[in-house]
Amino acid sequence: MTERKHLGQMMLANCPVCGGNVAMSWINDGETEAERKEMVGDWYLRGLAISTVERYEGDSMPPPCTERESHRKQGGS
Numbered sequence: 001m002t003e004r005k006h007l008g009q010m011m012l013a014n015c016p017v018c019g020g021n022v023a024m025s026w027i028n029d030g031e032t033e034a035e036r037k038e039m040v041g042d043w044y045l046r047g048l049a050i051s052t053v054e055r056y057e058g059d060s061m062p063p064p065c066t067e068r069e070s071h072r073k074q075g076g077s
């Protein structure tokens, strides 16, 4: 039995149009709440779907947004 190494927690921001990944960031232990809010707040402003995932060694990366340029303009005024 092999135990996969736990790498940590990641925050993912996914495209609201296609569900593909747009941005991701490791959650650092020493990170202040203000620092995280600054980063995640921007994701909220862009209308992205945010989730937190546990990452293990060997995990595949989430599929990226296929039309990043056009999808990110959705809803912009």
Ligand SMILES: [Zn+2]
Binding pocket: 015, 016, 017, 018, 019, 020, 065, 066, 067, 068, 071
């Ligand atoms: Zn997309």
